[in-house]
Amino acid sequence: MITFKGVHKWFKTLHVLNDINLHVTPGEVLVVCGPSGSGKSTLIRTINQLEPINQGELIVDGINLSDKKADINKLRAEIGFVFQQFNLYPHLSVINNITLAPIKIRKTPRAEAEKQAMALLERVGLAEKRDAYPLQLSGGQQQRVAIARGLAMKPRIMLFDEPTSALDPEMIGEVLAVMKDLALSGMTMVVVTHEMGFAREVAHRVVFMDHGAILEEAPPNEFFGNPKHERAQQFLRQLLTPMQCECP
Amino acid sequence: MIFHHPPLLHTSLGFFVLNYQFDWSVVTSGKYFDWLVSGLITTLKLSCISIVLAFILGLVIAIMRMSHSRPIRWIAHAYLEFYRNTPLLVQIFFWYFGSYKILPAVINDWLVSTNFEFAAGVIALTIYTSAFIAEDIRSGILSIPKEQMEAARSAGFSYLRSMQYIILPQAVRITIPPLVNQFLNLAKNSSLAMTIGVMEMTYQARQVESYTFKGFEAFTAATVVYLVLSIVITSLVNLYNEKVLNLHKAA
Ligand SMILES: Nc1ncnc2c1ncn2[C@@H]1O[C@H](COP(=O)(O)OP(=O)(O)OP(=O)(O)O)[C@@H](O)[C@H]1O
Ligand SMILES: [Mg+2]
Numbered sequence: 001m002i003t004f005k006g007v008h009k010w011f012k013t014l015h016v017l018n019d020i021n022l023h024v025t026p027g028e029v030l031v032v033c034g035p036s037g038s039g040k041s042t043l044i045r046t047i048n049q050l051e052p053i054n055q056g057e058l059i060v061d062g063i064n065l066s067d068k069k070a071d072i073n074k075l076r077a078e079i080g081f082v083f084q085q086f087n088l089y090p091h092l093s094v095i096n097n098i099t100l101a102p103i104k105i106r107k108t109p110r111a112e113a114e115k116q117a118m119a120l121l122e123r124v125g126l127a128e129k130r131d132a133y134p135l136q137l138s139g140g141q142q143q144r145v146a147i148a149r150g151l152a153m154k155p156r157i158m159l160f161d162e163p164t165s166a167l168d169p170e171m172i173g174e175v176l177a178v179m180k181d182l183a184l185s186g187m188t189m190v191v192v193t194h195e196m197g198f199a200r201e202v203a204h205r206v207v208f209m210d211h212g213a214i215l216e217e218a219p220p221n222e223f224f225g226n227p228k229h230e231r232a233q234q235f236l237r238q239l240l241t242p243m244q245c246e247c248p
Numbered sequence: 249m250i251f252h253h254p255p256l257l258h259t260s261l262g263f264f265v266l267n268y269q270f271d272w273s274v275v276t277s278g279k280y281f282d283w284l285v286s287g288l289i290t291t292l293k294l295s296c297i298s299i300v301l302a303f304i305l306g307l308v309i310a311i312m313r314m315s316h317s318r319p320i321r322w323i324a325h326a327y328l329e330f331y332r333n334t335p336l337l338v339q340i341f342f343w344y345f346g347s348y349k350i351l352p353a354v355i356n357d358w359l360v361s362t363n364f365e366f367a368a369g370v371i372a373l374t375i376y377t378s379a380f381i382a383e384d385i386r387s388g389i390l391s392i393p394k395e396q397m398e399a400a401r402s403a404g405f406s407y408l409r410s411m412q413y414i415i416l417p418q419a420v421r422i423t424i425p426p427l428v429n430q431f432l433n434l435a436k437n438s439s440l441a442m443t444i445g446v447m448e449m450t451y452q453a454r455q456v457e458s459y460t461f462k463g464f465e466a467f468t469a470a471t472v473v474y475l476v477l478s479i480v481i482t483s484l485v486n487l488y489n490e491k492v493l494n495l496h497k498a499a
Contacts, residue, residue, distance in 0.1 A: 048402055050398055050401065050402065075404075076404040077403065077404030078404075079402070080402075081402035081403075087396060087399035088399075089396065089414055090418065091417050091418050100403075100413060100414075101404060101405070104405070104409065104413060105403070105404050105405065149403075153403065153404070
């Protein structure tokens with residue numbers, strides 16, 4: 001579904017992706033973690049070409065992204081992307097946020113697009129917010145709308161870049177529940193997150209990045225139970241310590 | 249094509265004579281009132297047509313200004329600098345006296361057979377105002393967070409479609425107050441079109457003055473009309489700001 005072969009990327013002189021080799025199979029849920037600045041966002045953003053790569057090969061849903069003839073807009077329509085900061089369209093109501101792309105890109109008739117949008121809003125538990133504007137919603141609600149917006153295009157892949165990092169703790173659960181439900185439905189997902197509970201429970205594989213390179217790649221119980229790389233061990237210790245301090 | 253020379257300045261003395269007889273009836277009724285009304289209508293027509301065209305042209309220039317292609321950016325930049333930094337009156341004269349010398353005869357004949365003064369006025373005001381509007385729209389676009397463009401592109405919209413459905417609707421909402429300001433400037437600037445014989449508000453006030461020697465009344469009437477126009481439009485904007493913009497803000 002997604003294949004990285006020796007992918008490199010630089011920002012000027014900064015080597016942000018260093019020889020990435022990775023394969024994601026259909027229906028797989030891959031969690032990416034690593035310290036701040038390790039290149040996780042850059043990695044996930046290359047998958048829908050928000051960031052172009054400089055070297056190597058990246059094949060997504062059968063399309064080689066380096067191919068000049070590749071129709072990137074068409075490919076992006078098949079990939080849902082959920083941002084840390086939600087990035088809903090503030091000038092459109094919830095329902096119009098969700099139906100805009102299906103109507104304009106897929107040419108779905110409005111009535112049908114709205115019916116599908118309502119089904120998605122039911123699924124994320126926000127049917128009563130159909131006519132609200134994004135800024136009238138809480139962060140958790142906005143993120144659930146953003147997930148519904150991504151799903152409205154019936155994507156083959158869903159990408160999540162730290163979807164819960166901007167949320168108050170009490171709202172994280174509602175978003176993770178939606179994502180878990182989605183994972184169980186068989187969606188191919190790449191999720192950048194530090195929610196280790198989610199990773200343990202839902203992920204098929206965990207990838208650990210540092211300084212632009214993938215240092216470790218393992219099933220969750222192996223990664224959490226017995227991390228091989230020293231930096232992964234260190235990362236997990238740091239991740240667990242502050243959380244224990246926060247919840248006395 | 250006739251250039252209407254305004255009648256000579258033989259009435260200005262009226263302002264300085266102490267026993268000046270005010271006569272407001274000349275501007276509140278009768279044929280001179282009708283002149284002023286027709287002047288107002290021409291001013292509104294001139295301003296409304298020009299602002300719509302200037303908005304469209306300004307939008308195009310703003311987008312060109314942000315294009316990825318360097319030559320296109322440069323052309324837009326040159327356009328802006330040129331039209332913002334030359335006097336409007338010169339531009340009006342250019343389109344009125346200069347343009348027909350370079351335009352093909354067919355277009356000229358057609359222009360003369362229509363209302364050439366008015367057309368030249370519209371062209372000059374449109375182009376001049378579009379340069380200012382383009383900058384307003386551009387700063388509106390720049391004020392939209394780049395994540396909005398990323399969200400739109402991620403959904404599969406092309407760059408131009410993202411602009412159309414996601415960036416510009418937000419940018420234009422932000423730009424409405426400065427745009428209205430441009431409209432008010434335009435309405436006031438349109439009085440310069442009297443110099444090429446467009447029979448707008450100021451031109452008609454001048455006509456009334458030269459026929460009646462009631463310069464004080466005539467130009468007071470014109471002043472009041474411009475003022476009322478400004479106040480009405482400004483209040484509409486305030487209403488818009490309250491009703492529409494707040495809807496998109498946090499409850
Ligand atoms: N557009 C850019 N231009 C230049 N440098 C960038 C750009 N985007 C990211 N970087 C740099 O690339 C490196 C990797 O950034 P990236 O956002 O991928 O990290 P991350 O793992 O997602 O970090 P975080 O956990 O803080 O989100 C960082 O050093 C960052 O400063
Ligand atoms: Mg990041």
